[in-house]
Amino acid sequence: MLRGARTPIERARFPVIDIHTHLCWAEEQVSGIEMSGSRRYLATPADLLPVMDRMNVRALVNLTGGWGTGLGESVTQFDIAEPSRFYTFTTPDFGRVLEPDYSRSQADAVVDAHRAGARGLKILKTLGLFLREGVTTGPLIGVDDARFDPMWDVCGQLRIPVAIHVSDPAAFFRPVDRFNERYEELSAHPDWSFHGGDFPSKAQLLAARDRVFARHPNTQFLALHVGNFAEDLEHVSGCLDRFPNVSVDIAARIGELGRQPRAARKFFDRYQDRVLFGTDATPQGYDMPQQLFGEQLYEIYFRFLETPDEYFDYAPCDIPPQGRWRIYGLELPEDILIKVYNHNAVRLLGENTQT
Numbered sequence: 001m002l003r004g005a006r007t008p009i010e011r012a013r014f015p016v017i018d019i020h021t022h023l024c025w026a027e028e029q030v031s032g033i034e035m036s037g038s039r040r041y042l043a044t045p046a047d048l049l050p051v052m053d054r055m056n057v058r059a060l061v062n063l064t065g066g067w068g069t070g071l072g073e074s075v076t077q078f079d080i081a082e083p084s085r086f087y088t089f090t091t092p093d094f095g096r097v098l099e100p101d102y103s104r105s106q107a108d109a110v111v112d113a114h115r116a117g118a119r120g121l122k123i124l125k126t127l128g129l130f131l132r133e134g135v136t137t138g139p140l141i142g143v144d145d146a147r148f149d150p151m152w153d154v155c156g157q158l159r160i161p162v163a164i165h166v167s168d169p170a171a172f173f174r175p176v177d178r179f180n181e182r183y184e185e186l187s188a189h190p191d192w193s194f195h196g197g198d199f200p201s202k203a204q205l206l207a208a209r210d211r212v213f214a215r216h217p218n219t220q221f222l223a224l225h226v227g228n229f230a231e232d233l234e235h236v237s238g239c240l241d242r243f244p245n246v247s248v249d250i251a252a253r254i255g256e257l258g259r260q261p262r263a264a265r266k267f268f269d270r271y272q273d274r275v276l277f278g279t280d281a282t283p284q285g286y287d288m289p290q291q292l293f294g295e296q297l298y299e300i301y302f303r304f305l306e307t308p309d310e311y312f313d314y315a316p317c318d319i320p321p322q323g324r325w326r327i328y329g330l331e332l333p334e335d336i337l338i339k340v341y342n343h344n345a346v347r348l349l350g351e352n353t354q355t
């Protein structure tokens with residue numbers, strides 16, 4: 001019954017680069033592993049540009065661009081057709097991990113992808129949670145497995161960022177019972193639970209990821225979803241303090257940041273040069289569980305970052321998808337807002353354009 005201020009934000013105050021979207025997905029996926037570089041498209045630039053223009057979203061970064069011919073098509077349809085409005089990242093072909101020369105050939109594939117126009121490398125949570133020694137069977141392959149070292153290094157040499165998703169929300173590693181704060185979500189999607197079985201703990205997964213950050217100081221990593229630990233900003237701060245080659249995005253985590261507005265505001269102050277705007281948006285019609293692209297989604301993100309509004313929904317749904325709570329706006333000052341909306345992304349993407 002609470003009645004609070006409602007400050008509609010129809011356009012972002014500064015041009016926005018959304019560093020985390022999915023405009024296409026792998027044609028073929030087995031047990032969470034992309035088995036093909038070819039893509040299934042969810043939208044065309046013509047579908048997306050009118051919404052982007054209305055909301056002041058200057059560019060979308062499509063993280064899941066695939067590899068090979070699939071990647072080439074993504075780049076042609078988006079990046080080349082609409083320069084500076086779309087950027088495509090490549091993904092590794094983990095299905096080939098058993099091949100004897102995989103370590104080298106995967107690094108070479110990233111070089112090829114970069115030549116074909118990819119602006120970064122995306123690592124899905126596949127690594128650490130799905131990819132196994134027999135691809136889909138056998139023991140899990142560690143995030144810090146030495147086979148991937150050449151791949152991380154080559155990204156540093158090419159000066160392209162690695163957008164990396166490791167582990168998942170803390171609640172997904174806890175028993176799915178009445179004490180789990182995301183019980184409804186996990187009941188609806190039991191396969192999102194990584195509790196039990198042979199899954200590593202969240203702490204083990206993040207520790208392995210941090211060893212990768214430490215071993216590859218010349219590679220820029222974008223630790224997605226607030227470093228995959230938005231529930232514990234002290235932990236994320238520790239990671240950012242230890243590794244100057246790491247930055248974070250806020251995609252699909254305003255529900256977490258917005259329920260701790262004072263800690264979140266301090267976090268934005270302190271790491272204002274290393275926090276990037278992202279949503280995890282996907283165009284409508286997608287069968288993946290991300291947030292749907294559109295005005296409503298962006299309005300909530302802008303309201304969260306720009307206004308002092310209190311206790312509002314973090315998602316454009318009747319039932320909050322990540323847990324039954326609401327959020328508080330941060331009212332970021334303009335100098336921080338412009339960095340989060342675009343300057344930090346411009347730097348990470350190595351864009352040489354104006355904003």
Ligand SMILES: [Zn+2]
Pocket residue numbers: 020021022280290
């Ligand atoms: Zn995503």
